[in-house]
Amino acid sequence: MTNAEILATDPGWIIAVKGLLVFAACVVLTLLAIWAERRIVARMQERPGPNRVGPLGLLQSLSDGVKLALKEDLIPAAADKIIFVIAPIISATTCFMAFAVIPVTGQVTLFGHKTVMQMTDIPVGVLYVLAIASVGVYGIVLAGWSSGSTYPLLGGLRSSAQVISYEVAMGLSLVSVFIYSGSMSTSDIVAAQDKWWYAVVLFPSFVIYAISMVGETNRAPFDLAEAEGELVGGFHTEYSSLKFALFFLAEYVNIVGVSALATTLFLGGYHAPPGLGFTESWLGGWFTAIWFFIKVAGFFFIFVWLRGTLPRMRYDQFMQFGWKVLIPVSLFWILVVATLRVLSQQGTSRTGVLIFSGIVVAIVMFVNVAFDNVKQKKKNSPRPELSKPDFAVPALPNKESDHV
Amino acid sequence: MSEQIEPRASKDVDVNNVEFVPVVSEGPASLFAQLKGFWLTFRTMFKKTLTVEYPEVKAPTQERFHGRHQLNRHPDGLEKCIGCELCAWACPADAIYVEGADNTDENRMSPGERYGKVYQINYLRCVFCGLCIEACPTRALTMTNEYELADDSRSNLIFEKEDLLAPLRSGMLMPPHPMYPEADHHTYYRGEVPEAHPSQEVKK
Numbered sequence: 249m250t251n252a253e254i255l256a257t258d259p260g261w262i263i264a265v266k267g268l269l270v271f272a273a274c275v276v277l278t279l280l281a282i283w284a285e286r287r288i289v290a291r292m293q294e295r296p297g298p299n300r301v302g303p304l305g306l307l308q309s310l311s312d313g314v315k316l317a318l319k320e321d322l323i324p325a326a327a328d329k330i331i332f333v334i335a336p337i338i339s340a341t342t343c344f345m346a347f348a349v350i351p352v353t354g355q356v357t358l359f360g361h362k363t364v365m366q367m368t369d370i371p372v373g374v375l376y377v378l379a380i381a382s383v384g385v386y387g388i389v390l391a392g393w394s395s396g397s398t399y400p401l402l403g404g405l406r407s408s409a410q411v412i413s414y415e416v417a418m419g420l421s422l423v424s425v426f427i428y429s430g431s432m433s434t435s436d437i438v439a440a441q442d443k444w445w446y447a448v449v450l451f452p453s454f455v456i457y458a459i460s461m462v463g464e465t466n467r468a469p470f471d472l473a474e475a476e477g478e479l480v481g482g483f484h485t486e487y488s489s490l491k492f493a494l495f496f497l498a499e500y501v502n503i504v505g506v507s508a509l510a511t512t513l514f515l516g517g518y519h520a521p522p523g524l525g526f527t528e529s530w531l532g533g534w535f536t537a538i539w540f541f542i543k544v545a546g547f548f549f550i551f552v553w554l555r556g557t558l559p560r561m562r563y564d565q566f567m568q569f570g571w572k573v574l575i576p577v578s579l580f581w582i583l584v585v586a587t588l589r590v591l592s593q594q595g596t597s598r599t600g601v602l603i604f605s606g607i608v609v610a611i612v613m614f615v616n617v618a619f620d621n622v623k624q625k626k627k628n629s630p631r632p633e634l635s636k637p638d639f640a641v642p643a644l645p646n647k648e649s650d651h652v
Numbered sequence: 653m654s655e656q657i658e659p660r661a662s663k664d665v666d667v668n669n670v671e672f673v674p675v676v677s678e679g680p681a682s683l684f685a686q687l688k689g690f691w692l693t694f695r696t697m698f699k700k701t702l703t704v705e706y707p708e709v710k711a712p713t714q715e716r717f718h719g720r721h722q723l724n725r726h727p728d729g730l731e732k733c734i735g736c737e738l739c740a741w742a743c744p745a746d747a748i749y750v751e752g753a754d755n756t757d758e759n760r761m762s763p764g765e766r767y768g769k770v771y772q773i774n775y776l777r778c779v780f781c782g783l784c785i786e787a788c789p790t791r792a793l794t795m796t797n798e799y800e801l802a803d804d805s806r807s808n809l810i811f812e813k814e815d816l817l818a819p820l821r822s823g824m825l826m827p828p829h830p831m832y833p834e835a836d837h838h839t840y841y842r843g844e845v846p847e848a849h850p851s852q853e854v855k856k
Binding site: 288290291292293294295296553556557558 | 689690692693694696697698699700701702703705
């Protein structure tokens with residue numbers, strides 16, 4: 249039985265329980281994620297991090313949340329009040345919705361009912377996630393616009409431009425997964441990875457997805473929308489109290505969300521790593537959830553690691569990278585994957601495939617060498633002579649000014 | 653000396669003929685060089701943290717750290733402060749307030765003529781520069797290493813004389829009491845008074 253067939257037999261109350269579990273898990277994961285991030289980044293900077301509230305500081309983010317909720321809730325006079333209130337709600341709800349199609353476990357028994365921990369399995373599950381992520385952008389752009397203030401507006405614009413452009417690269421990186429698995433349903437994609445993870449088979453796609461998911465979630469080094477030094481707080485500058493907490497929640501749930509999607513699409517989802525398949529039947533199938541969360545936690549650690557290591561990118565470089573590197577590379581890779589797929593489906597001999605691969609490698613090398621040559625030429629070309637300015641310049645010490 | 657202030661000129665560098673060196677941006681280094689950064693942060697995670705967990709662990713201050721002030725005593729317990737107000741005059745932050753008064757035979761707080769009757773240091777103003785300590789002619793005022801001087805009210809941070817006075821150590825008697833037998837203030841300042849004499853005890 250496929251996941252879709254199992255899920256079709258779910259009674260309504262099971263679906264409700266799953267929804268509640270997803271919500272609870274996301275909120276708890278957010279609290280843990282904030283704590284883990286602060287602790288890990290602190291360790292990377294030779295600090296202990298929050299260690300006062302609760303054992304190892306575990307309750308720090310909970311107490312921060314309570315503090316945030318109890319703070320005064322300000323709405324600026326210049327704000328568009330209705331949209332100002334709706335924006336964080338859009339952000340916070342959409343990020344949860346993406347989890348509906350993520351399969352967290354294999355077959356398990358929940359209250360005596362055989363099911364899988366996945367709320368629903370729609371044939372275009374991954375497209376649904378992308379669509380929901382796009383709706384989430386509304387939260388950001390509306391928050392920036394409705395604040396009636398300059399910095400939030402700039403932050404919101406940056407943020408939405410960033411999310412939209414990296415969504416293109418993200419969507420393109422997923423195309424090869426669709427081509428290989430022959431499905432857009434998350435559970436089918438997981439099932440198709442029983443032999444090889446797509447992170448190995450479709451390594452370039454995986455790399456592009458990994459980069460674009462950092463851009464998509466507005467995280468360092470792509471956290472231009474929240475560049476404290478340039479934009480105060482970005483789109484949420486004017487937000488306080490619970491509304492700010494909602495944005496905070498949305499950010500972290502988004503991180504967990506894209507990590508969960510990456511796990512599902514590239515790391516074999518809830519399946520155990522190769523060689524540990526026997527663990528999948530432990531605890532009546534619930535053990536698969538542990539594998540799932542270990543993989544998600546691995547992605548989260550990479551998020552934190554990036555933040556602890558890399559400086560923030562400049563906005564134009566960031567956009568250039570997205571549009572001029574990631575997207576063309578994605579397109580080229582899709583071309584290659586599609587051709588290989590068609591070749592193998594038509595039963596072309598091994599030599600045919602090898603010849604094609606050889607041609608691809610040759611093209612890549614040629615382009616690489618050409619790029620290097622251009623770069624070298626640029627480097628060696630003499631620096632253009634700058635003429636003297638025709639306006640008055642202040643005199644340098646010990647030097648007569650030319651224009652006095 | 654010329655009338656005009658000349659800009660300071662370096663003898664080593666001829667400013668007018670500095671060689672033109674273009675700033676070359678090499679761009680991103682190799683992938684390996686970039687990964688080294690990741691290795692650095694990863695490795696740092698397993699290092700010992702540098703944080704001093706303050707309220708539990710108190711790192712000792714430097715030996716001559718400028719902390720809370722202290723009004724010292726002579727070995728027999730009489731106060732060293734003579735109420736001269738030089739500390740108050742030296743203070744750049746106007747944090748010290750002193751009122752002196754005359755010593756009498758019945759009420760002797762310090763050897764000599766005068767003693768500090770009121771002595772206040774306002775720690776909301778004090779900048780811990782130590783000029784008061786330099787100004788003090790009798791070494792009555794010194795600084796301790798105590799730095800925990802936080803409070804939640806302004807009035808608590810104006811330290812009175814009794815907050816600043818050094819504690820009575822062995823051999824000291826609580827003033828007021830008469831001077832050491834056959835000693836005058838010169839004897840005291842030369843440090844020739846070892847400790848309180850039984851005759852100094854005031855009968856109540």
